[in-house]
Amino acid sequence: MKHSRVAIVGAGINGVMAGWALIERGYEVSLFEALRPMHATSRASSKMLHGGLRYLEQGAFGLIREALLERHWWLSQQTGLAAPLQIYIPCYKNTGRSPWVIRAGTLLYDLLAIGSKMPLSRRHEPSQVMQAIPGLRSEGLVGAISYWDASMDDEALGLWALARLQERGLKLHKACRVERLFNDGRMETEQGLETFDHLVNAAGPWSHHLLTRSELESPYDLLALRGSHLVVDRPLKAGCLFQQHDGRVVFYLPYKGCALLGTTEVAASSEDPSEPIKPSQREIDELIELHNRFVSPRIEPREIIQTMAGLRPLVLERSQAAKNTRTISRESVLLTHGKIVSLLGGKWTTARKQGEQIALAIEASQGFPTTS
Template identity: 35%
Template sequence: MPVDRAEKLHRLQHQSFDVLIIGGGITGAGIARELALRGLKVALVDKGDFAGGTSSRSTKLIHAGLRYLEGGRLGLVHESCRERRLLQKLAPHLVRPLPFLIPGYRGDRRPFWMIRAGLTLYDLLALGQNARRHQLCAPGELAEAEPCLKQEGLVGAARYWDCRMDDARLCLENILAAENLGAVCLNHVAVEGLIRRGSRIGAAAVRDLESGRQTEVAARMVVNAAGPWLDRVRRLAGLTAPSLRPTRGTHILVPRINRREEAFYLSSGRDDRLFFVIPWGEMSLIGTTDVDFDRSPDLVSPVPEDITYLIEESNRRLRDCRLRQQDVIAAFAGLRPLVRDGDGPASRVSREYRILQEIDGLLSVAGGKYTTYRALAARVGRLVCRHLGWHGKDGLSARVPLPGGAVGDFAEFRTRWTSRLQRLGLGPEQAAPLVDRYGARVTRLEELLLTDTGLCRPLADDSPLLTGEVVFAARFEAARTPGDILRRRTTRALEPGQGLADLEATCRLLAAELGVGPDTVEQWKTDYLSREICSLPTDTGETDR
């Protein structure tokens, strides 16, 4: 059995740490793994779930940032290409190549020659680390290969390769990796104060949101990786000048638009922004918007105008695709914690990260993007080690696979384990997604399923989830609420029905695992409906191209 929450809380209270990390998104999780690999004593806390904020509300891509070439950010693109390749090796079950098609139309602000030139530079910056070099497609080819693309004014298209990923699980595996190395990582624990020891920050006051108990966590250094909440944490240390310019990115999920496993990278006619239409199982994921947001990060959610924008711009570029509001299966929005730098358009704000050392004992990490999280963590690791006088080994995070990533040839591993899981009575359509989700950790899932045949049953009628996955998430993946399971350990909250058919069974099983009473279960249900389910616009009028 894994270390239980009570023991983790005990260690948090009574152990002195080298570093306390505030924030369990991908930045904090990556830093926790990096520092634990270097041999430091690490604690991490998050007031919500791991990846509960921006890190589960991304476009779900590991990409080198083709559009960053327009701003001349060649260094960022080169770094992203390198990190994309590394992540395919560290987590091949979660990060996999996907082709993208960029169509060019007469009258576009970006003429087709510019697209061709950009992709040539993109390949050069990758230094052979792309899955393949880009290809050009004539309009005649596209009419047959991608009939859902609008043909009027089409002058050609270019195909290139980036990667899709499971954002929440990539974040979770960094947390699990850190814990395997001795780190103490706790979700649903809030930081309520930063405590000075003389002239420096030396501890934090934290509260376990489940029990209400408060404790003090001693650490030689505190790393603020709170994402959109970064400035809120900085204010606890008396720093009032804002460092962030948060922007809201909204995504929608609609019935599958194209049957090929190929994404579209399209240009908006309204503001020349680029957005994606990505195959996502039986759905298409469309996004994202880029809108300044000056309210509390706790209040971010999709708004009707963002959803309308994505529908209208998709209809403008896609033939016979008359998307309407009622076609939206789910929607989600997250905040990019971008560094405040000038007053230009939100979409032009740099995605590069910045490390702020404003008070002794406190280091804040602003900005960044998913693709380069490991490189950022490595840089923070070097700074922290230098500050603490620690000589831990560098470079391990680029070589040591994530817990589910130690699979060798993933295609062979997937075939072998899909077949093996079928011996438990699972169909291939049930077994293969388990291998994709857990990677090498599917061996531990199998051990659990073998203890009770009932764990192999569907969680609910017609549910793709197994009963055992709820138990596994509670025991081995720190899941504490139904939202943790249905939104981040799995993606049921984003699928048709938004996980409501699975909610009752999830609550029942989770309550048994955690030993909680009916009042907690009712609160879980209320929280799931208010926090994990998007209330979609009720307008059912058709939006034309």
């Protein structure tokens, strides 16, 4: 029974790590991807393996603790594709959260990271943060708090995990779009119908479209927010987090010898996973404007060497009104229809945990005892 055949739809990080959990348990896994592995949201992230400092404000302590343990797991794999990163939060007079609130938050973050062997957060004088972040505006700067997270090459790290799975027998079907899932285990692709013991819908922001096309009911809606980043030709040694007046934060991070600036949050939609997601000119202008408010010299258009955008699926119960997207939890939800397990939402950092939950849901449906 442990050698059941499972088909996973979607080779983003969640599909790959569902494969990881299932291969470890002895399942025979086939992964179906509409375009190519790691081409979508999972390569357009902020490249952070993190607990998410800002989720402290939502009181999502369990999610943060879990993500910080997962950050440790990814770092412990020693792939050379992820490394600890110090991030400064500059504090300005009358702008953003007070330094004391930030200090309390970072101390709590240190506490939630216990056991992960990361350096602790610290307070800094204005001169110290000016040295760490070249060109940072000094006017009104009262100091900074720094804390530690990890940065990664998201696409390469996902492909690293996929390569380990292929060595262990995972079968990858690239450029093979899944049209429909049936709750008896049948799956329809352009090549026809195939039957598996279990189906996993890990189609990321398109998972809900797949359910709809399969005429399967869901008590949830997926609200998609487009998040965009700019890669700017400016070397940066440490990371920085800019606070905006509306409470949102924007990362300014070292990335492959340049700086990664983002992200935006704009309601968006996409029907076709093969179509690239692109930032609008308005988002690009917004990010440049934000950078120029905090750092000089100003960004010139020729310094933007790449733009990236991805869709962040936020899971909403049908009854929940989406008034303020910052207050919607980033936690994931599993949905079962007969032999289909669908994952809605979920972070990059916690993809291994999400994969384990999918494997447990499959085992539970077979009557195996589950461990959590």
